[in-house]
Amino acid sequence: MSKQDGSGRLVTSTPTADLSAHILHLDMDAFFASVELLDRPELRGQPVIVGHRGARSVVTAATYEARRYGVNSAMPMAVALRRCPHAVVLEPHYERYTAASSAVMRILGDVTPLVEPLSIDEAFLDVAGAVGLFGPPYAIGTALRARIRAETGLVASVGAASTKFVAKLASSRAKPDGLLVVPAADTLEFLHPQPVTALWGVGAASAQRLERLGLRTIGDVAEAPIDALTRALGPASAGHLHALAHGRDPRSVTPERSEKSIGHEVTFERDITDRATIDRELLRLADRVAERLRRGGWVTRTVSVKLRFGDFETITRSQTVAEPTDVAQRIATEARALYAASPVVGRGLRLIGVRAENLVPTGAVARGLWDDDEGWREAEGAIDALAEKFGRGAVQRASLLRDPSPRRGSVPNGGGD
């Protein structure tokens, strides 16, 4: 049962044998900052900020002590330090976060194979099949939190509910260092008083549009006519949010989700205009992208370049190539051509990025599936194996290989015929 204390904050739930809340959302508290504090225990209890000190940096993570001064992640570092001048600023160490994340995910995997990592510090678990072994969701969440603390020294909060969205909301309400179970029967009571911004997928822009319709709480959205929502947000968002507001969320916990794009970008300390510097950066970024493509067993069919100018205007340009690649030089050549053809006209560049989209499993190309119909037919079994490994999305992309010639007119410079 969700309850509130005097201040209106939801408090950690009491033990419950409820089995309906079988989806767990586990979220690490102030993750990067907590990992840093493992090496700097003397800083415990102090406001600590993780991030660079550069002129254009933002806060990567902040301890709860720093948050009390109004410091939050993604906030410009300059603003954060104005709000909390005595904060200790630590450089980030991503390898440590990755290692800590792996340790946590391994612990989750001991409970069930149905673990879906959502980011470096979050995951969903479906524990419906684990209750026989480990007890009800409340007991599992409690045990996981204890084990993570004992083995990594880090603090995790857990939300449990009958759907992903409500579980995620429950974990955010449980923070810091808490656990909240929302049984299916309590879902609407839990959901409806919360602000629309608590809906997963509602940010500043959507909140403003909903506000214009007079919709402030999730309960308001649940009662709103779907037509009005559609006019304000478009059909997909409207249907999705309306369902969420009614506590309906059919998404299941999906352990294997294959990546859809790989990219890198940099923001320069000062805006740049020098073409040689830009070309060098594009090669460097292309090299990092290509390296990750090869490590992941992908080739890319579409290269995209992102440019952000001094005034923060941001554009992207992309090009689908006839032959997929994981070679840095080829990606860089595409990126440079896209840059050269873009409307830069000597404007200062603040950010530049390179991204590989339309990823195709390298194995599909290597097996001759790219341009050999005979090979394709002989390799139906191989496709099934790919589906096993990479999921249905990858197979759909792989199915493109049946017809390797680019659509007429879609590839300038005479791609196919």
Place this chain on the structure above:
DNA sequence: TCTGGGGTCCTAGGACCC
């Protein structure tokens, strides 16, 4: 206050195909 870097998903228009 002045805005990182990693991503995902949706929309919308044009080209093209049947």
Place this chain on the structure above:
DNA sequence: TCTGGGGTCCTAGGACCC
């Protein structure tokens, strides 16, 4: 003469999340 309907792919931009 004015002109379909459904579908896919490509591209660009934007909202959103951590």
